[in-house]
Amino acid sequence: MTEEIRQIIADHGRLSVDTAALAPDADLYHAGMTSHASVNVMLALEDHFDVEFPDRMLKRSVFESISAIEAALKELRAETPVS
């Protein structure tokens, strides 16, 4: 899952650094991700993992690092078991 998230960030995050070299807990906003780019990352994550982030999760802290995104996705999958 980590590598899939990393690829989505590489495709949509418009970071100013190399995504491959990002630590899992590196701050994506400090790495140059704008608010608008973060929305595109969220849309791509929803599409790729077939989930919907509820409004309570739609905030900066949930999308500020690869590990934070992974934790959010795992939480969502635990809530809605795949049929």
Add this chain to the structure above:
Amino acid sequence: MSVSVDRDQAFLSAVSRVADEFAAPNADAVDRAARFPSETIDALRAEGALSAFIPTELGGGGVAFETIAAACFELGRRCGASAMVFAMHQIQVISIARHLDDAPWFEDYLQAVSREQRLIASVTSEVGTGGDMGRSVAALTANEDDSRSFEKQAPTVSYGAHADDLFVTLRRAPDAEPSDQIVVLARNEQLTLEPSGTWDPLGMRGTCSPGYVVRATICPEQILPTPFPRVSAESMVPVSHILWSHLWLGIATDAFDRARAFVRAAAKRSPGEPPPVALRLSHLMSDLSLLRAEVSSALTEFVQASDEPGRERLSTMVLALRFNNLKIAASEQAPLVCQGALGVCGIMGFKNDTPFSVGRHLRDTMSACLMVANERIHHTNASLLLIAKDV
């Protein structure tokens, strides 16, 4: 706008008195000369109003946010520029008080604000960012003696020449991204302001907001512990939109009151049939009530979300949309009400020297859509709407 606590009621009464005795009689002179409303701000200082929101343990008034909002409304009814200076100062105080994270330097600073009634201006906009407060060009640079320096090109600094201290957004370091922002508080003895523009605007003339090149050297302790993006989402943006909206509502309410006085005077001159403009006044009242409802409900939502543990909801996109919509709606509705009042009063409203003059009200509220340009906010909202669910 009901306030229950005695302390809050006493504060609001004091501000209302200052509004009547100082802001109202000087409003036209302040507007005409585009000069700082010093009588009003001095009178607010004498009441301790500049530290009203600061907790009592730090020497402040400890009044509730709702009461600060009500004070902006009361001042707005008498002088828009005085209300804007007061509101902007409170935005800075509230942003510091909610995010100082027990930092000793900032606790001492708020005590100094309480003791000396220091006035804080903000330097958040910057040349080269296209009006985006979420990005900075200027960076904080470390010096060899561990002090920090910066130079920032600000297109407007409201009442900069009259402020004691400045609340400044910067990039964290020279190699930081534009969005990696911090807030610093620079005291007047640490800074210089080099004017870079003039000030002869259409409205809000008493805010005295020309451009400056701001330079300062400060200590590292003067960096607010909470990073700016969080200060911005949880406090600065919603608080700005709510306090501005309250004073715009105050200006619009006074324009409506003048239109009502005009209609009453007309009715007294010819008893019997209601004068034809009475109908226009009724239309105007419904426009004003829409504005009032939007301002009031946004305040309630903000206070509820602020009282929740961790204030988690304030950083969600749904609430960002909510307070952005308040700003757009109030900034469009307030000048509309003032223009409606002009329609009721006619030439008596158009002239600048009658009891029914509403030209200043109209000009002051026309600044509302520019304070963080509405089109920029629409761009942000358009992006957030792609992903937010239950708006």
